[in-house]
């Protein structure tokens with residue numbers, strides 16, 4: 162059994178306001194770990210949005226931190242929490258970050274920009290702990306930790322270089338696709354995406370827009386609820402979490418959207434729900 166905890170479920174920018182606090186206002190960050198005796202000792206973190214600061218608040222300040230993060234891409238909402246992730250500012254702490262590079266900028270060069278004046282007063286190399294940023298190519302890799310989880314990396318369509326991730330851990334499959342450009346018909350799914358998601362126990366997928374909103378924002382790099390469902394159905398996944406909620410989406414709207422997919426869920430036998438900050442799942 163694997164454990165999944167949502168620390169940030171919002172897309173584009175943080176949006177802490179009364180109307181959406183039930184689902185949460187922090188941007189992309191999901192923690193996955195093996196449900197063995199080690200607990201959160203070997204954390205795998207998808208994206209470093211402002212949800213990462215909420216994770217920091219839950220960590221024991223007397224302990225050093227060690228973990229690995231897979232970043233979907235370098236848009237601000239997916240990395241904004243890293244400068245404030247104080248657990249790595251401690252001697253002995255280590256965070257390994259794997260992320261896609263841009264055509265003219267490696268992931269390391271991009272993070273160096275983030276950790277530089279005037280954007281932030283501390284440089285990466287000035288932290289007391291260690292942040293190691295590694296380039297990442299599509300393919301599969303085995304993590305050097307108990308249980309040897311396997312991560313498969315694949316390009317997904319967005320506005321810049323973006324990865325989707327398939328994690329096999331404790332005999333379960335969790336797929337993370339934070340930002341994903343839907344096609345105009347909201348139906349045809351790339352073969353590579355179907356392959357990445359195939360028979361997953363949980364698919365965490367971009368669902369930023371309604372079909373009506375997509376009419377105006379079809380080139381903004383994101384999915385509709387219907388397209389997320391299409392990806393899930395065509396890939397035969399067991400459960401689908403709508404993710405990367407539009408910052409303007411209220412809790413009441415998300416309740417209504419969840420309810421509107423109940424019939425699809427019953428007909429397909431697939432669990433469909435909207436991810437919310439603080440949600441903990443056992444897969």
Ligand SMILES: [Zn+2]
Nearest residue numbers: 172173238340
């Ligand atoms: Zn995003």
Ligand SMILES: [Zn+2]
Nearest residue numbers: 234236319340
């Ligand atoms: Zn993006």
